[in-house]
Amino acid sequence: KQEVTQIPAALSVPEGENLVLNCSFTDSAIYNLQWFRQDPGKGLTSLLLIQSSQREQTSGRLNASLDKSSGRSTLYIAASQPGDSATYLCAVLPDSNYQLIWGAGTKLIIKP
Amino acid sequence: DGGITQSPKYLFRKEGQNVTLSCEQNLNHDAMYWYRQDPGQGLRLIYYSQIVNDFQKGDIAEGYSVSREKKESFPLTVTSAQKNPTAFYLCASSTSTGDGYTFGSGTRLTVV
Numbered sequence: 001k002q003e004v005t006q007i008p009a010a011l012s013v014p015e016g017e018n019l020v021l022n023c024s025f026t027d028s029a030i031y032n033l034q035w036f037r038q039d040p041g042k043g044l045t046s047l048l049l050i051q052s053s054q055r056e057q058t059s060g061r062l063n064a065s066l067d068k069s070s071g072r073s074t075l076y077i078a079a080s081q082p083g084d085s086a087t088y089l090c091a092v093l094p095d096s097n098y099q100l101i102w103g104a105g106t107k108l109i110i111k112p
Numbered sequence: 113d114g115g116i117t118q119s120p121k122y123l124f125r126k127e128g129q130n131v132t133l134s135c136e137q138n139l140n141h142d143a144m145y146w147y148r149q150d151p152g153q154g155l156r157l158i159y160y161s162q163i164v165n166d167f168q169k170g171d172i173a174e175g176y177s178v179s180r181e182k183k184e185s186f187p188l189t190v191t192s193a194q195k196n197p198t199a200f201y202l203c204a205s206s207t208s209t210g211d212g213y214t215f216g217s218g219t220r221l222t223v224v
Contacts, residue, residue: 004154031210043118043202043215089154098143098162098210099170102154 002027002094006103014111015082021075021106023090028068031093034100035064035075038087047088048075052095080110114139118203118216124224125190125197133188133219135203142208144186148172149200149218158201161186162208190221198223 003026013019023033032051036044048057048064050073056065063076077084087107091100116137125131137144143162147155157170161180175194180186186205190197203216 009152034213036215041200041218041220043116043217044204045215046213049211093210098206098208099145099157099160100155100210100213104152104154 002030002092002101004090004092004101004103006088006090006106008106009104010107010109012109012111013080015080017080018076018078019080019108021077021088021090021108023073023075023103025071025073025092025101027094028071029095030068031095033064033066033073033090033092035062035073036089036091038089038105040086044089077108082110082112084108085110116203116205116214116216118201118219120219121217123219123221125221126224128192130189130191131221133190133201133203133221135186135188135216136184137186137205137214138184139205139212139214140183141205141212141214142183143206143210144180145204145206146170146176146178146186146188147202147204149202155202158188197221 005024034049035047038044050057050066061078066073087105089105090103119134145160146158159178161167177189201219206213
């Protein structure tokens, strides 16, 4: 059974730092991996989607990598800003069905 | 603009009442999903529908019911059989192959 783990559960860093959020999954048979952002009391916003054949995707200050063989993905945020404060969720879409399997998220706080 | 609309934003339920949460999408997506989110936990799938007039139970379907009479609409009813319904409920949609996942802004349900 696919399981997705995100470490750390919470992270607080000063503004301007580069940071890495981690996501690991137990079964490498995935169709894609997605990173979402959730602000308090809001829905989820898709940040980056990496297909299983890709190694990374970039959008602005965000870069997500995927290593299927080791079951890991990282979300790199460059030059962090207070507006980046949110919960970041990782989800994998298995090859076998079309339902996302979710990590519990990393709550990120960027201190001004 | 295409998107998903959830209503109401806040909902209060008395003990023993059934309540219905609305979810409408204009993305022409075939698949729709209902998730429940509790503090500190990942998203848990309640029900999903891959096509009109068909739906499947997710991991925590007990005490909930859905219908999918139209492609655009996937309402969720929280019945009196759901013993702990206080949570944040998120509706999502995607293509039939799991691409283009889009979320609504959520409904916060509180039992009073």
